Amino acid sequence: VLNHGDGYLTKMICVSRKGQLSLQSHNHRSEHWVVLEGKALVIKDDKEYHLQEGDSIDIPIQAKHSLQNPYDKELKIIEVQKGDYISEDDIIRYQDCYGRV
Secondary structure, eight states, X not given: OXXXXXXXXXXXXXXXXXXXXXXXXXXXXXXXXXXXXXOEEEEETTEEEEEOTTOEEEEOTXXXXXXXXXXXXXXXXXXXXXXXXXXXXXXXXXXXXXXXX
16 A cells, blocks of 8 residues: 555555456445556456556446456556545455455
8 A cells, every 4th residue: 555545545556477366346436557567458347458557547436357467577556546435345356366256
């Protein structure tokens, strides 16, 4: 966590090469991602987006999404969460390689 306040939270997220985060959604927050290093494969509502360094994407409230790094270099992004309720218990997981569904 880099910063937080009323209605927002900013994080740096690192995804190891060949790694991925769960397919998930949130009922109370949107997210904005900016790629700092590496390349990202983003799944958002059944569409794929390939992002390079400097690219960004918005994840609306309730959109199913996943951040993936199928590449050989570590991925680093900045994530800005914005909403009326910012908490880890606002995660609905649909698929997860770590068994958290």
